[in-house]
Amino acid sequence: MATNPCLECGACCAFYRASFYWAEADDATPDGVPTELTEKLNDFFLAMKGSTGSKPRCVALMGIIGKSVHCQIYQRRSSACREFEASWKDGQTNPRCDKARIAWGLPPLEPGAWPNPGNFPKAA
Ligand code: SF4
Ligand code: SF4
Structure with missing residues (x-):
């Protein structure tokens, strides 16, 4: 494992x-989340395009789930x-991590999964 x-x-x-x-989007905050990759949810919240439907997949997610992925806007991703x-x-x-992995046919991570802790946290 990586x-x-x-x-x-x-x-x-x-x-x-x-x-x-x-206000986390870049039309309000320099170097914020690229506005063109978001959609308006209501007067207060945006969401990443692709993440709001019945089969969500954020448009910024590159690669193959369960194999090799990266976030195209990693440095500019939202607080969520x-x-x-x-x-x-x-x-x-x-x-919630475990639930998403199981939904994609992946086993929940085990305690030894982070020999060198990194980060690629995601949305809420
Ligand atoms: S970390 Fe956030 S912005 Fe990046 S791919 Fe995942 S949901 Fe999208
Ligand atoms: S937090 Fe990491 S391990 Fe957990 S579901 Fe998201 S990408 Fe997978």
Whole structure:
């Protein structure tokens, strides 16, 4: 397994809606989330395009889920994405991480999954 198991996963980016406060987008915050990759949810929140339907997959997710993935806007991803913790990255499970992996036919991460903790947290 890679030093960052999220780079061989990506399940959460294709399972949950990635929504966040509108002011995180780059039309309000320099170097924020690229506005053209978002859609308006309501007066307060945006979501990543692709993440709002019945079969979500964020448009910024590149690669093949469960094989090799990366976030095209990693440095500019929203707080929702930054705050989503992979299981065992900080010593505890995240049931939402486990649920997304299971939905994609991947086993939940195990405690030894992070020999060199990295980050690729995703959405809420
Ligand atoms: S981490 Fe990147 S690919 Fe995943 S939901 Fe957030 S913006 Fe999309
Ligand atoms: S946080 Fe969990 S579901 Fe998301 S990419 Fe990492 S291991 Fe996969």
